[in-house]
Amino acid sequence: xxxxxxxxxxxxxxxxxxxxxxxxxxxxxxxxxxxxxxxxxxxxxxxxxxxxxxxxxxxxxxxxxxxxxxxxxxxxxxxxxxxxxxxxxxxxxxxxxxxxxxxxxxxxxxxxxxxxxxxxxxxxxxxxxxxxxxxxxxxxxxxxxxxxxxxxxxxx
Numbered sequence: 001x002x003x004x005x006x007x008x009x010x011x012x013x014x015x016x017x018x019x020x021x022x023x024x025x026x027x028x029x030x031x032x033x034x035x036x037x038x039x040x041x042x043x044x045x046x047x048x049x050x051x052x053x054x055x056x057x058x059x060x061x062x063x064x065x066x067x068x069x070x071x072x073x074x075x076x077x078x079x080x081x082x083x084x085x086x087x088x089x090x091x092x093x094x095x096x097x098x099x100x101x102x103x104x105x106x107x108x109x110x111x112x113x114x115x116x117x118x119x120x121x122x123x124x125x126x127x128x129x130x131x132x133x134x135x136x137x138x139x140x141x142x143x144x145x146x147x148x149x150x151x152x153x154x155x156x
């Protein structure tokens with residue numbers, strides 16, 4: 001069976017390499033250790049200050065936060081959707097079940113976070129939660145795959 005939505009197997013290695021780099025960069029960015037790498041004028045759809053005198057279309061901004069988030073999401077996408085060597089109907093079913101489980105847990109975590117965090121802390125938590133759905137899926141999928149392979153090996 002052909003699975004068109006999966007990346008080639010090599011993307012998992014690329015994803016893990018990118019993940020290490022961008023995880024470090026994200027931590028440095030969130031702790032405000034790194035400054036503006038690429039300060040430039042950017043086009044903005046929404047003004048930075050809705051009620052102030054801020055410019056509407058053009059703003060000065062650094063690109064480090066966008067680079068960190070896009071790189072991290074790409075790395076997690078590569079890890080999540082890279083084809084396995086022995087991809088079959090069972091692993092596709094396992095992917096679907098793991099994805100459904102990850103969405104359910106993610107929904108609960110977002111609800112709890114929304115009810116318990118307020119103000120700027122809530123915004124920071126929501127930035128971190130962007131990655132949570134990927135971590136939940138990757139963790140559940142590879143844990144279940146490991147359990148299945150361990151059981152299959154014990155039966156032999």
